[in-house]
Amino acid sequence: MNFDRIPLSRRQLLKSAGLGMLAGTAVGSSGCSSQPKPAAPVGIVNKNGKRVLPWSNWSGNQSCQPSDRWVPRNEDQLLDAIRNASQNIRSVGSGHSFSGLVPTDQTLLSLARLRGIENVDPQAMEADVWAGTRLSQLGKKLWEHDMSMINLSDIDTQAFGGAVATSTHGTGKNLGSISTHMTQMRFANAAGDIVECSESNNSDLFYAGGNNLGALGILTKARIKTDKAYHLKEHSWMMSEEEGLARAAELRDQHRHYEMFALPHSDYMLGVAIDKVDPADIPAEEPANSGDAYEAFRTLSNVIDYLPFMRSWLVNFGASGVEPETRYGKSWEIFGNLRDILFNEMEYTVPAEVGPECLREVLATIKEKNIPVVFPIEARYVKGDDFWLSPFYKRDGFSISCHNFHDKDYKKYFAAIEPIFWKYDGRPHWGKIHTLGAKELAARYERFDDFLKVRQEMDPEGRFLNDHLKHTLGV
Numbered sequence: 001m002n003f004d005r006i007p008l009s010r011r012q013l014l015k016s017a018g019l020g021m022l023a024g025t026a027v028g029s030s031g032c033s034s035q036p037k038p039a040a041p042v043g044i045v046n047k048n049g050k051r052v053l054p055w056s057n058w059s060g061n062q063s064c065q066p067s068d069r070w071v072p073r074n075e076d077q078l079l080d081a082i083r084n085a086s087q088n089i090r091s092v093g094s095g096h097s098f099s100g101l102v103p104t105d106q107t108l109l110s111l112a113r114l115r116g117i118e119n120v121d122p123q124a125m126e127a128d129v130w131a132g133t134r135l136s137q138l139g140k141k142l143w144e145h146d147m148s149m150i151n152l153s154d155i156d157t158q159a160f161g162g163a164v165a166t167s168t169h170g171t172g173k174n175l176g177s178i179s180t181h182m183t184q185m186r187f188a189n190a191a192g193d194i195v196e197c198s199e200s201n202n203s204d205l206f207y208a209g210g211n212n213l214g215a216l217g218i219l220t221k222a223r224i225k226t227d228k229a230y231h232l233k234e235h236s237w238m239m240s241e242e243e244g245l246a247r248a249a250e251l252r253d254q255h256r257h258y259e260m261f262a263l264p265h266s267d268y269m270l271g272v273a274i275d276k277v278d279p280a281d282i283p284a285e286e287p288a289n290s291g292d293a294y295e296a297f298r299t300l301s302n303v304i305d306y307l308p309f310m311r312s313w314l315v316n317f318g319a320s321g322v323e324p325e326t327r328y329g330k331s332w333e334i335f336g337n338l339r340d341i342l343f344n345e346m347e348y349t350v351p352a353e354v355g356p357e358c359l360r361e362v363l364a365t366i367k368e369k370n371i372p373v374v375f376p377i378e379a380r381y382v383k384g385d386d387f388w389l390s391p392f393y394k395r396d397g398f399s400i401s402c403h404n405f406h407d408k409d410y411k412k413y414f415a416a417i418e419p420i421f422w423k424y425d426g427r428p429h430w431g432k433i434h435t436l437g438a439k440e441l442a443a444r445y446e447r448f449d450d451f452l453k454v455r456q457e458m459d460p461e462g463r464f465l466n467d468h469l470k471h472t473l474g475v
């Protein structure tokens with residue numbers, strides 16, 4: 001979710017809704033987030049006398065107390081540790097998943113020290129990426145070689161290994177998830193051996209590995225295809241909800257990247273189109289840009305808590321005054337955004353052709369059931385791929401993401417919307433909130449059992465599993 005990019009600035013949205021003063025009264029003098037300060041971590045002293053800190057994810061809806069933490073310095077140290085492990089191991093990237101993929105009371109493993117790129121080939125536009133590399137570091141490092149990632153998600157704080165594990169994606173009719181950029185992968189299995197794979201070598205592991213959930217072993221490194229370094233122009237504008245839904249496919253076809261942000265309880269939708277731009281066409285002076293829409297929605301949401309009967313009027317009035325905006329930058333600067341207002345999220349991908357219809361039903365249901373949410377719903381087109389557990393497996397997708405602020409109740413909201421996604425044959429984002437178990441997931445993924453076979457080969461004793469994976473995979 002990319003609020004920094006939405007030009008619904010605090011200034012624009014609140015001014016046009018006439019809320020500046022009211023926001024201050026309702027939520028305190030800062031007029032912004034009421035996020036509580038996190039408590040200082042305490043941790044435990046484990047049986048080896050080592051103090052081990054607790055873990056929690058980005059939004060705070062997942063947490064655990066591991067009995068050990070590993071951060072190996074290199075691949076050899078990782079393999080040794082796996083060979084000598086006496087308990088289960090869960091890998092963690094940057095903790096940006098909302099589902100229970102990471103929590104463990106056993107060993108938590110981070111590849112934060114296995115990072116960087118090597119074997120860069122600017123001719124072939126390929127490079128090896130260590131799995132602990134943050135996507136933000138990757139963008140900058142590639143730029144030094146006149147290369148850019150082909151596409152990126154809304155934020156770039158994820159570790160490469162974490163992003164690949166859940167088919168993390170951006171948007172674009174002809175652009176697949178980050179996993180589709182990989183040509184080779186290198187895993188450490190439960191025996192502590194390295195197993196390499198590509199489309200032509202160990203292809204089963206390759207097709208299972210592109211959405212591996214951290215269940216097949218530890219991804220240590222991958223070779224990726226890149227694009228030549230490019231700049232982007234991003235244009236955002238407000239339109240009516242009806243126009244947004246009617247023109248979704250047309251706008252998707254016109255732009256390299258196109259996404260929509262539907263505003264619940266309003267008659268409006270924001271379109272965001274991103275295309276490559278020649279640096280010579282970038283104006284010397286950056287156009288005025290508001291940049292802090294997330295704060296506006298946070299404030300709006302707090303105000304509406306006091307004036308729920310005015311919800312629809314306030315959102316409509318605010319949205320109607322929002323002006324179009326344009327932003328330019330290096331590819332990774334435009335894609336990657338800072339996110340400091342916490343939220344929880346559910347995302348399902350439905351077949352591209354029914355996407356707008358499904359989104360229409362989601363928005364209508366929010367209105368009909370009077371669900372108390374103002375957080376925009378993000379909708380993105382993503383190209384189909386061949387990874388067995390990918391939400392985009394063998395079909396182009398339309399991903400619809402519902403959010404609520406981390407300190408607001410998301411459960412009732414998501415429970416009301418999730419059945420709509422099922423009706424449209426939706427597949428959940430594995431890193432976001434959903435309620436499906438193995439039986440329902442197997443029905444959505446025709447290669448589910450093949451994935452389980454590869455998992456069994458890589459990890460016969462289930463040493464890389466946690467409770468969530470046992471439930472979702474049925475093992």
Ligand SMILES: Cc1cc2nc3c(=O)[nH]c(=O)nc-3n(C[C@H](O)[C@H](O)[C@H](O)COP(=O)(O)OP(=O)(O)OC[C@H]3O[C@@H](n4cnc5c(N)ncnc54)[C@H](O)[C@@H]3O)c2cc1C
Pocket residue numbers: 001058059090091092093094095096097098101102111131132153154155157158159160161162163164165166167168169170212213214215217218219220339429430431432
């Ligand atoms: C603010 C925010 C914005 C987001 N935006 C997007 C978006 O635009 N598009 C999108 O698709 N998703 C998005 N997400 C979801 C996020 O990209 C995924 O959940 C992703 O998996 C998180 O990566 P991570 O590095 O934080 O991994 P974690 O959440 O720490 O772990 C995720 C999974 O990866 C596994 N893993 C981590 N490292 C390895 C490794 N080396 N080998 C094997 N397995 C490993 C873990 O075991 C776990 O199963 C967003 C999440 C947040 C919080």
